[in-house]
Amino acid sequence: MGKIVSRPYRVPTAKPAGRLAGLAAAGLWLAAAPALMASDSRPAVWRDLDHDGALDPYEDARLPIAERVENLLGQMTLEEKVGAMVHASLPAVDSPIGLSSRGYDMSQVTAMISTGHINSFITRLVMSPQEFARQNNAVQKIAENTRLGIPVLISTDPRHHFQATLGASTTGGGFTLWPDTLGFAALGNADLVRQFGDIARREYRAVGIHMALSPQADVGSEPRWSRFSATFGSDPATISRLVGAYVEGFQGGKNGLTRDGVATVVKHWVGYGAEPEGFDGHNYYGRDVHLSEASFADHVRAFDGAFAARSAGVMPTYVVLHGPEIGGKALEPVGAGFSKQLLSDLLRAEKGYRGLIVSDWSITRDCPEECRAPTATTPQTTRAIGMPWGVENLSVVERFAKGVDAGIDQFGGVDAADPILAAVRQGLLSEARIDESVRRILAIKFQLGLFDDPYVDEQKARSVVGGSEWQVVADRAQRESQILLRNQDGLLPLPAGKKIWLHGVDPAAARAAGYVVVEDPAAAEVALIRAATPFEMLHPHHFFGSRQHEGRLDLRAEDLGVQALARAERHVPTILAIEMDRPAILSEVVQSSDALLVNFGTSDAALLDVVSGVAAACGRLPFALPSSMEAVRHQRPDVPDDDRDPLFRRGDGLGDPRDGKGCSPSDSAG
Incomplete structure (x- = not known):
């Protein structure tokens, strides 16, 4: 593959910006970013994304992000808008879900971007940093040649730890290798977590990754839970503090996402760590969780640090919660991605969250017999993965409509936007509601500077990653x-x-x-x-x-x-x-x-x-x-450390066997 060369930058010809409408409805958390200006205040060079030879407001890096978002939104077709609400997997030449060391299937990627109008993807490639950067640059080149030149946002599951489970994390590719997040919890040092996030941020951006589908703010209340290792332990206060530091490190500061940051998607809102018997919500047999009002409050407050640090995104859990009430009403027995009570009432209204809500993967897909009760002769394969918990009886179009109505902005693990389009045309969703979500999606890309330059230096990636x-x-x-x-x-x-x-x-x-x-x-x-x-x-x-x-x-x-x-x-x-x-x-x-x-x-x-x-x-x-x-x-799976006589208690440890010479104190009692 040859070196990616962007379309030449142009000296702008002004185009009228027009009147703006509905900017207040965008509800965006925007970190301050300096406009790109020449020393004499003339416009800087710019990318002609729509190929018309004139400077559109959305192409003008001098303008406020909200203004650029509104201008671009006004030029997008409905098909392009709903395409932006899909967060797909970048397919590889030897794997439809992209787990590969051989590279992307560029013919499929081209079809998804150019015809399907999809421009957010998760990557699962594991390869050298230089080749990884080259592959991601090639994806951006495809996007640059579309009608409006909307750049691709590329996300990833965690890549910096020892644990690797398909659908949750991966390892390899030369990134620095750290203990799992439980190790950070063992030290209780928010400054170290912040430093880790800062290093991981630089490595991700060097290869062209812009979004981290992490951290987990889940409370590790059920010790048998299979996703315990990616939590920050069992104490909600410690989790909140360290998750907040994680967000700050990755996003580049304390006040939200910065231009050279990596957008974080904190997960899984909320109660995921209380899985009975530790069975996971990816599976049909792990779809239900029961919590008391008191324990639910603990699981919720573990997210406070992420909200204070203005995490760019939130991912709802798969599971159906039973027991808590919101606004005096019992929760509807549906997965969190379909729950208006959890997303609109609790997350947006009560917690004041204004960022992106992206669903966990495949919540709108069917769960057939081989998903519910697979056997040795008919095991569950990738074709039978679906987590539509609580909405199994709805059609696929109705599931998308219910998710958007609940508060979802973007659907993970989806490779086509046709059902969202159908929901609008059937009157189940309004285009105005679609616009709300697309504003949030586009704003993150503008905040990250992707419209101004989405490409990375392939040679530099080799020297940066794993320094x-x-x-x-x-x-x-x-x-x-x-x-x-x-x-x-x-x-x-x-x-x-x-x-x-x-x-x-x-x-x-x-x-x-x-x-x-x-x-x-x-x-x-x-x-x-x-x-x-x-x-x-x-x-x-x-x-x-x-x-x-x-x-x-x-x-x-x-x-x-x-x-x-x-x-x-x-x-x-x-x-x-x-x-x-x-x-x-x-x-x-x-x-x-x-x-x-x-x-x-x-x-x-x-x-x-x-x-x-x-x-x-x-x-x-x-x-x-x-x-x-x-x-x-x-013990109760929703209550942390619910063992009256444990062998060792949380906080136990003898410390440095060399008479404490090498350990600095934690920055909190945690």
Whole structure:
């Protein structure tokens, strides 16, 4: 693929701006952005997006964003407007959902942009930064050649962490590697979260990504929940504080989205973390959640930090909430994306939210038999993914109309806007209501400067992404976010030169740390064992259920890590390092471990830095660790840390084994 060259910039010929109408109805959160002006106040150069040789107001970077939005909106056809309300997946040459290392299917992308009028997409490519930037530039070139030249907004699920689950997160591509968000919660340091967001923002923009479908402000109240790892733990106040810092870092400041920022979409509004048995709302069997009025209030206030930082977007949850009332009325039993009470009444009216509301993926699609009850012979495939919870009996057109009426501005996981168009033509939606949503969508693109220059420097992407100085910061976060729960007889720090037996650890990393690796624990002086929170595959035929960690949390004798621990403890002191994507039950192993470390995604090198005393383990548990599965089954899934006698409590942790020399205090009691 050759280098992308934009259409030449022009010296403008003025075109009358005309009168503006309805700007107050836009309801936009706009951060101040300086107009692009020449030193003598003449117009700057500009992009002739509509190819007419004259300067339209929407092409004029000197004008206020609201004025540019209104001018462009007035030139858009209804078909172009409804196309903007679709947030599709960029298809790859070998994957319709775009999970690929080979690049986009540009023929399909061209059809979606030029014919379907779609100009917001999620990307799931994993490739070198330079090639990633080249692919995204090619998408912008396609958009530039459309009638109005509306640029494409490209979003992504999180890319900077260890956990990767299709539909929720990905890894690879050279981005800096940080602990999962639970690791930030373990440190409780909002400044570090802000720094992470700032680094991730620069990496995303370098490759042409403009929107982060994150952070999760969900309260981790059900310990078995498969999406626990991407939360900031179980305490609503801590979640709110750290989510606010995340938004500030990504968007480029405290007052909303900036020109060089990345728009955040905080999710999932609201109550998603209270899933009974931890089953997830992507699945038919996880579609219902029950909360009390008191617990619902806790789940809601976890979002306050994101709202204070003016997150550009909010994504409603999939699930149907039961129990709470809004305005004295019980919630309608529909998914949050169809709930006018949750979106218009609570989010917009009560919380005063004025940004974009983008649905979670595929809420308007049908859920056929192989979605509801797949089998080994008819497993659920991507063709049978749909989450229309509570509106199964409505037609697809009626679902779109209900979602827009509830407050949705843009529909995720949709590859055509025909149903929205049909809803308008059938009188189910007004064009004025469509205009409200399109104003919000266009405003974000103007705020990000995409109309003035959507292209990125492909060579620069290679040097920016994964910068060594940034990975130094990320590595420190991997080390310090670890939690020391036990250190019998001061086993840690472990001096170099010791003979060490390993399980789940790369011998090369141990040797690099100065240890002598042996093959038999009987010949060792100490053992180091890595393990993880257990899980079960309870729904192997469901598309998401087969990819998510469900079921038990307790380490048992049949687990390989426990077997390795039992083998080692007969001979030597043991160090057990548990990676937790969900709160593990450690009753089986805590007394067998002389030193017990918890992490939320860390390299072997970072783990060994803590073991050896090169670095400090500064974390504190961001949730309680239950004492047994029986206790988990008896707790309420909507109430955080609802175990009266946990094995370890939220906030537990011994700190730096080197007498506290390396840990700075959290910036809040959290």
